[in-house]
Amino acid sequence: MQKFLSIPVTAELNQLVSCNDIKIIEVGDATGPGSNPTTTTTLYYGSGKKVTLTHTAITAFAFRDFIQDSVVQCLQQMWHDVTLVIPEEDLPSAVSGIAIA
Amino acid sequence: MEKFLDIPVYVLVTNGTTDADGTASDELEDSTATFEDDGVAIGDIVHNGTDNTYTTVVAVTSQTVLEVEAGDGLDTAKAYFIHSGTEAIGQIVSAVDTAIVEQGSVSTTTINYDSAVSGADVMTITHTPVPAGSEAGRNTIQAAIVSAAQSNWKRVSYDQVGDALLAAQDIKVIGISLG
Numbered sequence: 001m002q003k004f005l006s007i008p009v010t011a012e013l014n015q016l017v018s019c020n021d022i023k024i025i026e027v028g029d030a031t032g033p034g035s036n037p038t039t040t041t042t043l044y045y046g047s048g049k050k051v052t053l054t055h056t057a058i059t060a061f062a063f064r065d066f067i068q069d070s071v072v073q074c075l076q077q078m079w080h081d082v083t084l085v086i087p088e089e090d091l092p093s094a095v096s097g098i099a100i101a
Numbered sequence: 102m103e104k105f106l107d108i109p110v111y112v113l114v115t116n117g118t119t120d121a122d123g124t125a126s127d128e129l130e131d132s133t134a135t136f137e138d139d140g141v142a143i144g145d146i147v148h149n150g151t152d153n154t155y156t157t158v159v160a161v162t163s164q165t166v167l168e169v170e171a172g173d174g175l176d177t178a179k180a181y182f183i184h185s186g187t188e189a190i191g192q193i194v195s196a197v198d199t200a201i202v203e204q205g206s207v208s209t210t211t212i213n214y215d216s217a218v219s220g221a222d223v224m225t226i227t228h229t230p231v232p233a234g235s236e237a238g239r240n241t242i243q244a245a246i247v248s249a250a251q252s253n254w255k256r257v258s259y260d261q262v263g264d265a266l267l268a269a270q271d272i273k274v275i276g277i278s279l280g
Contacts, residue, residue, distance in 0.1 A: 001102075020103065023195040023214070023221060024279045033278070044279050046198060048218035061190050068193050075103045075257040 003074045005067075007053070008088040010096045016083065017053075017098060019074045021046040027064050029054075030101045041067055050101045056093040066092050104196040104249040106242070108226065109189035109263035111146060111273050115139040116182040123174040127159075129167040129181060136183075137164050144186035146229060146273060151179045153208065155230050157186065184275045192277050193258055194224050196249040202239050207231055210238035212246075220280055227276040228266070237270040 003019040022043055026033045029040040030050040041063045043051045055063055074084035088094075121130035129147060145158040147169055156173035167183075175181060200215040207230040216222040231237045241262065249259035266272040 003103075022103070024224065024277065025193065026279075044221060046195070046214060046216050046218070046221055048216075048221040064192075065190065068191075072105070072193070072258045076255045 001079055002082060003077070004083045005070055005074055006083045006085040007095055007098065008086065008091065009098060010094055014085065015098050017043065017051055018045070019071045019084075022071060025064055025068050025071070027060055030099075043067070052099050052101065053095050054097040054099070055091075055095045058093040062092050102197070102254055103257060104246075104252075105193035105258045106196050106245050106249060106262050107191045107193050107258045107260040108266075108274055108277060110192050110277060111184040111186065111189045111275050113275075114141055114145060114183045114185050116180070119175045119177055119179045119181060122177050123166075123169075124176050125174065127169055127171050127174040128162070129169055129175045130165060131181075132165050134165050136161055136167055139183075141167065141183055142186070146184040146186055146275060147173075147175075148182040148184065148275060149175055149179050150182055155208065158183070182275070184273075186273070189263070189273075191260070191263075194226075194277060196246045196259065199246055202243045202246065204231075204236045204239040207233055207235070210242050212242065223280060225278050225280065226274055227278075228272045228274045231270045231272065235270060238266070238272055241265045241269045241272070 004016040006014045008014050023046050024044050026042050027037040029036045029052050038057045041053045117131045119131050123130045141161050147156045156169040158167050160168040198214050201213045203211045205211045210226045212224040214222050245262040
């Protein structure tokens with residue numbers, strides 16, 4: 001069953017990010033948790049793919065915890081609620097880009 | 102169906118490298134440290150990363166000296182990491198597609214996923230040590246995965262694993278990595 005976060009990206013409207021097959025969510029970019037820990041958060045998938053969210057600086061773990069909670073909330077929705085739309089005002093810091101590696 | 106374990110990870114308070122021999126005095130000494138300002142407290146976890154050994158803070162003697170458990174003083178040039186003994190932040194890790202759980206060492210438990218992708222197939226949970234020969238970390242994580250799989254579909258995140266680890270062998274997780 002497919003589930004997505006719908007994340008508002010500055011000047012790009014919303015972008016969908018899969019909630020399926022996530023193994024772990026870490027602070028930092030795709031090179032590792034120690035790299036840009038306050039401005040990037042990365043979702044690691046079982047396929048080996050990594051989706052990195054770039055955001056304005058925030059206290060360590062605050063953005064990761066928000067994404068973790070959002071993923072859990074999304075997966076708790078009924079099957080026909082495929083996306084969890086995150087209002088821009090709910091984001092703990094603004095997302096400027098989403099990239100996959 | 103997606104399921105996660107919500108594992109409390111005890112936060113890193115400070116880290117550095119010792120620059121004096123504290124073995125005789127049961128101490129950890131770092132002349133550049135600011136242990137009091139950093140909020141290091143009695144009961145915090147000390148991980149000697151150089152030797153991969155663990156002890157706990159018995160007293161915060163000064164900004165630069167900590168007293169640790171008897172016989173556990175750190176020699177010079179040891180990389181140390183001090184984690185809170187009380188404050189933890191939950192990190193979710195996948196509890197599905199698991200092939201096997203292993204007690205990798207006394208201070209690591211691994212969740213090995215049924216994945217052909219190197220780098221996405223082994224979750225390493227680093228924790229305070231269990232006695233040699235104990236499989237307490239493995240047994241507790243295994244039981245949590247089973248409980249998570251048995252839980253209602255809306256219970257996506259299973260959050261009882263932290264209490265179970267403490268009950269098993271007073272196990273506190275200090276890091277989780279996928280690789």
